[in-house]
Amino acid sequence: MSKRSIVLFSALLLSQLAQAQFGDVLKKAKDVVSNAGGGLSQEDAGSGLKEALNAGIGEAVDFLSAKDGYLKSPYKILVPDEAQKVVSKLKKVPGFNNIEADLTERMNRAAEDAAIKAKPIFISAIKGMSFQDALNILMGKQDAATRYLEKTTFDKLYAEFRPIIQASLDKVKAREYWKSAVTAYNKIPFVDKTNPELDDHVTRKALVGLFTLVEKKEKGIRSDVGLRNTDLMRKVFAKQDKK
Numbered sequence: 001m002s003k004r005s006i007v008l009f010s011a012l013l014l015s016q017l018a019q020a021q022f023g024d025v026l027k028k029a030k031d032v033v034s035n036a037g038g039g040l041s042q043e044d045a046g047s048g049l050k051e052a053l054n055a056g057i058g059e060a061v062d063f064l065s066a067k068d069g070y071l072k073s074p075y076k077i078l079v080p081d082e083a084q085k086v087v088s089k090l091k092k093v094p095g096f097n098n099i100e101a102d103l104t105e106r107m108n109r110a111a112e113d114a115a116i117k118a119k120p121i122f123i124s125a126i127k128g129m130s131f132q133d134a135l136n137i138l139m140g141k142q143d144a145a146t147r148y149l150e151k152t153t154f155d156k157l158y159a160e161f162r163p164i165i166q167a168s169l170d171k172v173k174a175r176e177y178w179k180s181a182v183t184a185y186n187k188i189p190f191v192d193k194t195n196p197e198l199d200d201h202v203t204r205k206a207l208v209g210l211f212t213l214v215e216k217k218e219k220g221i222r223s224d225v226g227l228r229n230t231d232l233m234r235k236v237f238a239k240q241d242k243k
Contacts, residue, residue: 042131048236049134050126052228053145056217057122064210065115071108075209079103080201093184103178107198110168111206114161118210121160125152138240142222146215154207162203169199 063069070076079087079100087100126149129137137144169175178198221227221237228234 044232045138045236046129046131046134048232049138049145050129051230052221052233052237053126053149053218054123055229055233056221057119057126057149057214060210060213060217061115061119061122064213065112067112068108069115070111070206070209071105073209075213077104077107077111077202077205077209079107080198096181096184099181103174103181106169106174106177107202107205110165110171110174110202111209113168113171114164114203114206115210117160117164118157121153121156122149125149128152138236142219143215145218146211149214150211157207157210158203161206162199165202165206166199169202174198 063073064075083103087103091097091099129148133148137148141147166175175198221233222240225234225237225241228237
């Protein structure tokens with residue numbers, strides 16, 4: 001083989017090696033990008049998570065807004081701690097024998113009236129999620145979605161819930177009932193005067209119950225493949241299962 005042929009052969013071999021190395025690097029880069037997103041497109045990751053959240057939220061809101069959704073469930077709202085002294089004193093006063101049970105039912109009915117208003121607020125927050133938000137939630141802790149929603153919707157939910165709860169409490173005369181109870185209590189000799197606000201207490205406890213149930217739904221979808229009822233949800237959460 002001539003010297004010139006050897007040079008040409010060497011140059012060709014080096015060129016092929018360089019191309020192979022570049023192809024290798026390119027493949028590795030693609031793998032990194034693919035693994036970073038779990039092999040999912042932005043659209044798939046976002047849409048799959050949103051499907052799961054919409055399903056969980058829909059079930060939670062429907063459950064709590066139904067009759068006895070709060071009252072006869074683990075999310076039952078109890079009389080505020082600071083009101084217990086009023087309740088215990090008034091149980092022996094005519095007209096207030098069943099004060100705790102009456103007040104508890106009225107508070108929970110108010111929360112059930114308000115719960116239905118949560119759905120559009122949650123849906124708006126879910127629509128506003130970025131791909132990075134969705135990916136962080138997908139690969140995050142078991143309650144990552146709930147904590148995200150709590151952070152982005154609590155103030156709006158409180159503002160929406162409170163006037164409805166006030167109106168609902170008034171509809172069943174709970175605030176009037178409570179006012180008369182407090183008035184009667186404050187007439188008892190030697191007691192410290194009190195007037196805890198019912199509407200703030202009911203609103204906050206209603207939201208605690210709502211987020212607790214949403215968290216339960218989220219953990220169910222994350223841990224139980226059978227609850228992923230669409231192909232997209234199964235595809236998206238399969239990535240989470242492998243982490």
